[in-house]
Amino acid sequence: MKASFASARKLGLVSCHDCHLLSRMPQRAAHQEAACPRCGGELHQRKPNSLMRTWALVLAAMILYIPANVLPMTITTTLGSVSADTIMSGVIYFMHSGSWAIALVIFTASVFVPFLKFTILIYLLLSVQFKSIKRPRDRTRLYQFTEAVGRWSMLDIYVVTILVALVKLGAFAEIEAGPAAIYFAAVVVMTMLASESFDPRLIWDVVEDES
Amino acid sequence: MGKFKSMHQIACHECDLVQEIPPLPAPATACCLRCGSVLFRTKVDSINRTLAWTIAGLVLYVVAVTFPFLAMKNGAIGNQTGLLSGIQQLYHQGIISLATLVLLTCLLIPLLQMLALFYIFVPLKLNFRVKYAISMFRLFQKVKPWSMMEIYLLGILVSIVKLGKMATIVPGLAVIAFGLLIFVLTFALSAVDSHMVWERLGGDS
Numbered sequence: 516m517k518a519s520f521a522s523a524r525k526l527g528l529v530s531c532h533d534c535h536l537l538s539r540m541p542q543r544a545a546h547q548e549a550a551c552p553r554c555g556g557e558l559h560q561r562k563p564n565s566l567m568r569t570w571a572l573v574l575a576a577m578i579l580y581i582p583a584n585v586l587p588m589t590i591t592t593t594l595g596s597v598s599a600d601t602i603m604s605g606v607i608y609f610m611h612s613g614s615w616a617i618a619l620v621i622f623t624a625s626v627f628v629p630f631l632k633f634t635i636l637i638y639l640l641l642s643v644q645f646k647s648i649k650r651p652r653d654r655t656r657l658y659q660f661t662e663a664v665g666r667w668s669m670l671d672i673y674v675v676t677i678l679v680a681l682v683k684l685g686a687f688a689e690i691e692a693g694p695a696a697i698y699f700a701a702v703v704v705m706t707m708l709a710s711e712s713f714d715p716r717l718i719w720d721v722v723e724d725e726s
Numbered sequence: 727m728g729k730f731k732s733m734h735q736i737a738c739h740e741c742d743l744v745q746e747i748p749p750l751p752a753p754a755t756a757c758c759l760r761c762g763s764v765l766f767r768t769k770v771d772s773i774n775r776t777l778a779w780t781i782a783g784l785v786l787y788v789v790a791v792t793f794p795f796l797a798m799k800n801g802a803i804g805n806q807t808g809l810l811s812g813i814q815q816l817y818h819q820g821i822i823s824l825a826t827l828v829l830l831t832c833l834l835i836p837l838l839q840m841l842a843l844f845y846i847f848v849p850l851k852l853n854f855r856v857k858y859a860i861s862m863f864r865l866f867q868k869v870k871p872w873s874m875m876e877i878y879l880l881g882i883l884v885s886i887v888k889l890g891k892m893a894t895i896v897p898g899l900a901v902i903a904f905g906l907l908i909f910v911l912t913f914a915l916s917a918v919d920s921h922m923v924w925e926r927l928g929g930d931s
């Protein structure tokens with residue numbers, strides 16, 4: 516195996532994001548778009564505006580995370596009495612009714628995972644911006660981790676969808692989706708887009724440039 | 727560009743390190759020398775296996791969408807739902823964005839994945855070319871993170887526990903088909919040798 520230990524960027528090559536074909540970076544003005552010779556996808560040395568886009572999405576998601584947790588997720592009408600449940604009151608309900616495992620699953624997916632994603636993405640953004648050369652391998656792992664876990668936050672949205680369909684027992688009981696559901700869905704979508712727009716190669720660019 | 731077309735030279739997606747990979751036997755995983763990420767995996771009998779799982783998946787999909795999904799019984803009153811009921815209900819409550827999101831992530835994107843695989847792999851198997859195969863495969867790769875059926879299944883479990891004290895929940899045939907579909911789709915996706923597909927699709931264009 517020939518390992519020259521140089522990045523595509525250093526060699527003037529560019530790897531297609533879609534089909535992985537390595538081709539020579541066309542010499543063009545910055546505003547012109549280059550296309551992959553094999554699949555026709557747009558070629559970028561790095562994801563465009565990666566840091567700005569990731570920051571914007573993370574911050575927007577963090578703001579929406581507040582109403583998502585404060586406002587009710589479901590509104591239940593049982594025999595005339597109305598009760599509103601937030602994400603946390605749902606977790607507490609499961610704890611009180613003895614379903615510890617379910618309480619833990621919902622807490623992890625809805626509260627902990629989004630929070631973890633904010634923390635990791637902000638840490639990665641800052642580490643690139645402050646040109647950290649520490650443990651690039653572990654930071655790449657962290658990035659892959661945030662990419663993989665984010666989607667599980669959709670769990671509560673699906674629970675609401677299923678409850679809304681099932682609990683329609685005439686005048687006996689009804690469940691409606693509360694305003695938090697939309698905010699929460701937006702948080703999940705935005706954090707997923709945020710980790711998609713972060714480019715882990717920026718971590719390694721700093722390591723190469725600083726050494 | 728001839729020199730690069732062999733694709734033995736590849737840049738790591740995560741750290742951009744260029745490395746040369748010799749032709750690998752299947753199944754094998756090529757990992758990056760610098761950051762350890764997976765560069766690509768070669769698959770055994772990729773075309774046949776992908777097609778077989780995809781066709782099985784499409785059959786299960788039809789069952790999952792058409793048959794009764796969950797039923798709730800409380801004494802004399804009962805309510806039967808299909809996979810689409812929750813989405814319809816959200817739509818009626820005026821939360822269209824949420825209904826669309828659930829529809830996309832649990833129904834349309836998994837269907838799109840299977841149709842795209844069918845559209846790309848039948849020509850690969852029978853050795854003919856179709857239009858838009860490249861765009862379809864790109865789309866297939868892009869939507870992957872947004873296919874979330876397994877999370878929906880976990881949602882069903884949570885809902886059953888939540889409503890367990892209020893009423894009896896009876897799972898229908900569609901739930902079983904849906905559960906199987908998740909495994910079948912996972913097998914179909916893991917049989918796809920994307921390295922090979924790109925070589926074949928981009929081969930003689």
Ligand SMILES: [Zn+2]
Pocket residue numbers: 738739740741742743758759760761762763
């Ligand atoms: Zn790497």
